Amino acid sequence: MTERAPLPLFVREALELDAGEVMPSGSGVGTGRAGGDLAIDAERSFLALERALDAEADTDMGVASPAPELDLLLADRVLADRVLARLDQAMSEPPHRYAPFYARAAELFDLSEEAVILELGRLRNPGVWNFAGLPGISHVTVQGGARVHSAETLFVRFKPGVYFPRHQHTGIERVLVLEGSYQDSHGVVHRPGELREWAPGTDHSFKVGGGEPCTFASVVFGRRFSAWPLRVLSTLLGR
Helix, strand or coil, X not given: CCCCCCCCHHHHHHHCCCCCCCCCCCCCCCCCCCHHHHHHHHHHHHHHHHHHHHHHXXXXXXXXXXXXXXXXXXXXXXHHHHHHHHHHHHHCCCCHHHHHHHHHHHHHHCXXXXXXXXXXXXXXXHHHCEECCCCCEEEEECCCCHHHCCCEEEEEEECCCCEEEEEEECCCEEEEEEECCEEECCCCEECCCCEEEECCCCEEEEXXXXXXXXXXXXXXXXXXXXXXXXXXXXXXXXX
16 A cells, blocks of 8 residues: 555644643543644554555455554544544634635635635634625625736625625626525526636626525626615725
């Protein structure tokens, strides 16, 4: 069997312990372990699992296979549970929650992936979200690259069921859905990972699905609401 490559960087970061955090008693790895040690131990546990699965496959094929690899995995079960629980928690929060979309978000905002990860990491802090002027909608401003310097560059979050009024695109608008979904007035449902572009002169409204919030990254080069009160509000808000 070929030994697998080290855990990806974003997984290592997810497994890092906070300052002063200790491993629980009975973990088999002692206390006061550094985050890097936890990631190393995680690699050993996952390698043990891989070897155990290979050993089981060999046994099924009639090839004698030693049991120590499986014994090692079972001995480290507390550690494995600890690692998986921490990884699950980290992957449920920004920035790792949006890891599958790093490259597309970087292209959208004309930033490096490293810069996008930092921007996404800010979303963990509830204090960065600002009221967007319409009920149920908040946003975070993103400092995009040179290609989008004249556009409105934002992360936008909508509460479930929110309706966004009809508007016309006076410039290109590009939207990358990060989570949740919404359906536009043309009947198209937009889901996570989808990058949509609207040309100048097109118009639509949309409604967020009722089951969960919707978060997307957007670059808007110009937009005008169809209803004049919303045009006034948009002007007052500087958009």
